Amino acid sequence: MLASLLLLSLGGASALATGAASLRPASAVARATAAQMGAVPVADFQGAKSGEEDVALKVAKSGAYVVHRKVVAEQANMRLGTNTVKTRSEVRGGGRKPFQQKGTGRARRGSSRSPLLVGGGKCFGPRPKSWHIKMNKKEKQLAISTALMGAVPRMTLVKDFEGEFSAPKTSNMQAFVERLGVDTSGTQNCLMITKERHENTYLSARNIPFLNLRTLDNINARDILRAKKVVVSQGAMGVIKERYGAD
Numbered sequence: 001m002l003a004s005l006l007l008l009s010l011g012g013a014s015a016l017a018t019g020a021a022s023l024r025p026a027s028a029v030a031r032a033t034a035a036q037m038g039a040v041p042v043a044d045f046q047g048a049k050s051g052e053e054d055v056a057l058k059v060a061k062s063g064a065y066v067v068h069r070k071v072v073a074e075q076a077n078m079r080l081g082t083n084t085v086k087t088r089s090e091v092r093g094g095g096r097k098p099f100q101q102k103g104t105g106r107a108r109r110g111s112s113r114s115p116l117l118v119g120g121g122k123c124f125g126p127r128p129k130s131w132h133i134k135m136n137k138k139e140k141q142l143a144i145s146t147a148l149m150g151a152v153p154r155m156t157l158v159k160d161f162e163g164e165f166s167a168p169k170t171s172n173m174q175a176f177v178e179r180l181g182v183d184t185s186g187t188q189n190c191l192m193i194t195k196e197r198h199e200n201t202y203l204s205a206r207n208i209p210f211l212n213l214r215t216l217d218n219i220n221a222r223d224i225l226r227a228k229k230v231v232v233s234q235g236a237m238g239v240i241k242e243r244y245g246a247d
């Protein structure tokens with residue numbers, strides 16, 4: 001599933017990765033090519049198109065490799081690692097010898113909490129651990145930039161619309177995304193990126209199952225790849241260009 005999402009998302013961005021490039025060492029992969037250029041349609045709050053805007057962001061030479069590493073790291077870092085079982089030393093009871101050593105015909109037992117008995121401890125069971133995968137800051141930024149550039153064909157820019165939601169109302173947000181051509185059947189996911197958290201906008205969007213509202217401080221490659229439609233406010237796009245654009 002992840003491999004297909006990567007191919008679909010990154011295939012349109014001027015062949016961001018080739019098979020040979022994906023085999024390069026990490027030091028060579030992390031370098032970015034010249035910024036790619038794409039035109040994104042601009043719409044207002046009513047859904048009326050008002051032209052296009054050029055978007056030029058950095059793209060990794062081996063884009064699929066870098067983005068894949070970022071998605072794997074995100075999924076691994078979501079794991080709590082709290083799964084645990086008790087060993088024989090942690091199970092309650094078992095201090096008394098269950099029965100005498102000889103004369104019963106049974107196997108000798110020193111504790112009723114042996115892993116071989118029902119109610120005993122577990123052998124080699126899971127213990128709390130960290131699944132954290134570290135990535136360099138520049139590599140993470142390049143992965144996000146590459147994923148965003150791959151999403152340009154599915155992207156729509158909207159003039160800052162936070163002020164349009166004076167009160168939290170789900171129906172207003174539903175009508176807004178419908179005007180932008182988002183599939184509201186629930187079978188396709190839509191990612192909406194805003195510059196900063198706006199309480200009424202957040203409350204209007206949180207009950208829509210197919211809509212994923214993110215701010216610039218918590219966007220991730222996994223959400224970008226999953227989205228069939230990406231809606232970005234112009235304020236957020238300005239920061240994206242400043243952060244991920246060509247030097």
